[in-house]
Amino acid sequence: MKLKNIINELNIEVLSGQDQLDGDVKGAYTSDLLSDVIANSKADDLWITMQKHQNIIAVAKLKDLTGIILVNDREPDQETIKKAKDESFPLLATKLSAFEISGKLYTLLKRK
Amino acid sequence: MLRELKTDFHIHTCLSPCAELEMSPLAIIQQAKIKELDIIAICDHNSAENIPALKQAADDYDICLLPGMEVTSIEEVHILALFDAIESALQLQEIVYANLSGKNDEDAFGMQVIVNVHGEVLGFNEKLLIGASNLTVDETVRTIHSLNGLAIAAHIDRDSFSLISQLGFVPEELELDALEISPLISYNSALKKYNPRLPLTNSSDAHNLKDIGKTYTTLYIEKGTVSEIKKAFLQKEGRKIIH
Numbered sequence: 167m168k169l170k171n172i173i174n175e176l177n178i179e180v181l182s183g184q185d186q187l188d189g190d191v192k193g194a195y196t197s198d199l200l201s202d203v204i205a206n207s208k209a210d211d212l213w214i215t216m217q218k219h220q221n222i223i224a225v226a227k228l229k230d231l232t233g234i235i236l237v238n239d240r241e242p243d244q245e246t247i248k249k250a251k252d253e254s255f256p257l258l259a260t261k262l263s264a265f266e267i268s269g270k271l272y273t274l275l276k277r278k
Numbered sequence: 279m280l281r282e283l284k285t286d287f288h289i290h291t292c293l294s295p296c297a298e299l300e301m302s303p304l305a306i307i308q309q310a311k312i313k314e315l316d317i318i319a320i321c322d323h324n325s326a327e328n329i330p331a332l333k334q335a336a337d338d339y340d341i342c343l344l345p346g347m348e349v350t351s352i353e354e355v356h357i358l359a360l361f362d363a364i365e366s367a368l369q370l371q372e373i374v375y376a377n378l379s380g381k382n383d384e385d386a387f388g389m390q391v392i393v394n395v396h397g398e399v400l401g402f403n404e405k406l407l408i409g410a411s412n413l414t415v416d417e418t419v420r421t422i423h424s425l426n427g428l429a430i431a432a433h434i435d436r437d438s439f440s441l442i443s444q445l446g447f448v449p450e451e452l453e454l455d456a457l458e459i460s461p462l463i464s465y466n467s468a469l470k471k472y473n474p475r476l477p478l479t480n481s482s483d484a485h486n487l488k489d490i491g492k493t494y495t496t497l498y499i500e501k502g503t504v505s506e507i508k509k510a511f512l513q514k515e516g517r518k519i520i521h
Contacts, residue, residue, distance in 0.1 A: 200446030201437070208510070219353050219415065221445040243414060 167191050167275060169232050169256060172212070176270055177237060178258070181247060183256035189232040193275065196268045200225050207231060212271065214264055220246040223255055232256065237264045279500065280516055283316040285507075286494045287346070287360060288432065288458060288481035291320060295388035295408050297485040302397035303328070303335035305487055310341055317502035319344040319360050321432075323407045324374050326367035327392045333364060334395040342502035348432060349374055349422075350408075351385050351415045356432035356439045358458060359422040362504050366425040373421055377413050377445030380406030415441070419453055428504055429453075429509075433460040435468060448474070454514040461493040465521050477511045478520055487514055496520040 169268040170187035173180060182185070192210035197203050198217045207213060215222065216237050223246060226234050233256035236242060242250075242257065251255035260267050289306060291384050310318050318341060320332045324506065331347045336343035345367035346360045381404055382390055392404040392437040422429040431441040431448070434457045441448055441457075448457065455476045459468045468478055480493040497517045499506040509517035 199442045199443055204446050216352060217444070219445055219449070220451075221447065221449055225446045243416075245416075 169212070172274060173258065175274055179259040181242065181257040181259055182250035183233070183254050186254055186256050187233075191232045191275070194268065195212065195231075195240055196264050197255075203207050204229065214221055214271070216240050216264065220249045222246065223249045223257070224255060226255060227253060233258055235260055235267060237262060237267055241262065248266040280373075280498055281497060281500070282520060283497050283502065284491075284494050285317040285319075285479075285497055285502070286310070286313075286315050286316060286482050286484070286491050287317075287319040287344070287430065287479060288321050288348070288358060288483045290322055290348075290483075290485050291332060292389070293322045293325055293328040293389040293403060293407070294485065295323070295382060295384075295390050297388075298487070299391065300387065300487050301485070302393055303331045303395050304397060305489065306332065307335040307339045307341055309487045309490045311339055313494075315341065315491050315494060315496075317342040317344065319346040319358070321346040321348040321358050321360075324349050324350055324371075324378055324409075324411060325390075325403060325405070325407050326364075326371045329364055329367050329402060330505070331393055331395045337393075340425055344502060344504075347371065347374070349413065349418050350410045350439070351418050352410055352412055353415055353444045354410050354439055355415050355441050355444045357415060357418045357422070357441075358428075358430040358432050359425075360428040360430070360504060360507070361425065361437060366427055369425055370421065370427070374411050374413070375405065377411040378405055378407075378409060380409045382406050396403075415445070415449070415452060423453065426504060428455045428507060430456045430458050432458050432477060434472065435463040436458050442472075445454055448472075448476070455508060461489075479519070
């Protein structure tokens with residue numbers, strides 16, 4: 167499913183990478199430990215986290231993830247937004263908790 | 279005169295909820311003496327309230343004690359702060375306390391005992407010292423440096439509360455002075471695994487008496503001050519870490 171369709175369906179806010187929303191999302195991974203994301207996420211996953219340090223952008227690029235959804239309305243660090251914009255990487259935000267957005271995304275990805 | 283000094287920069291006291299109650303000032307200092315440590319740093323979680331008592335005990339036994347703290351950042355990364363002066367540790371404590379919420383639950387996390395040099399109970403800290411502060415790792419490191427301290431990422435090899443477990447790798451922009459490895463990994467394995475651009479220190483992270491000095495770092499320096507240790511980290515003026 168295309169990232170931009172997910173964004174529309176789930177009412178997700180786009181903080182950066184507006185021109186990179188055509189990626190095909192194959193699955194998702196929910197974790198706040200970057201070492202775990204490096205070890206266990208898969209290419210084309212969408213990453214759900216509350217970790218907002220700028221390292222998240224590097225890890226997402228490293229693992230070829232389609233985007234990052236920050237949960238609980240977490241405001242990212244200034245450097246994180248800057249890095250995401252510099253790299254033109256989709257940094258997204260939702261008011262929902264990790265549990266809620268994961269559940270909704272799981273349903274959405276299974277439905278298609 | 280430059281000489282080899284044995285250091286353990288990461289020792290908890292009975293103030294840390296997860297440490298044993300046996301970690302009282304004289305017991306810690308006597309154990310450090312038995313383990314032939316020349317310099318120790320006391321780093322309780324998010325607090326420095328037992329430092330005055332420890333300092334007094336260390337002075338009595340002629341051990342060099344650096345006031346310190348193990349700060350938990352908002353990313354749940356543990357960062358060690360080492361200072362020359364108790365006042366600096368207390369200033370850091372003030373900043374950390376202003377950014378730390380919650381109340382300790384002794385049954386869940388353990389007692390947080392404030393003691394005098396004789397190990398007599400002065401009171402109990404009621405803050406949730408095991409919790410995370412609202413300071414980012416960058417803010418934590420900058421705050422420590424603004425108070426003329428050294429900032430060391432704690433136990434980077436551990437799979438929880440370490441810079442690498444939480445943030446995947448050591449952020450390039452972070453101006454740390456060193457990276458600490460726990461007794462769980464050897465120096466050579468850590469070199470191979472992390473290929474670090476920063477110096478590595480071994481410390482015990484002792485929460486009980488027998489672990490004090492379990493691993494240690496030998497520094498070739500004049501004395502236990504922040505400036506001497508920093509020179510050893512930077513290999514300046516003949517100072518160095520001996521591995």
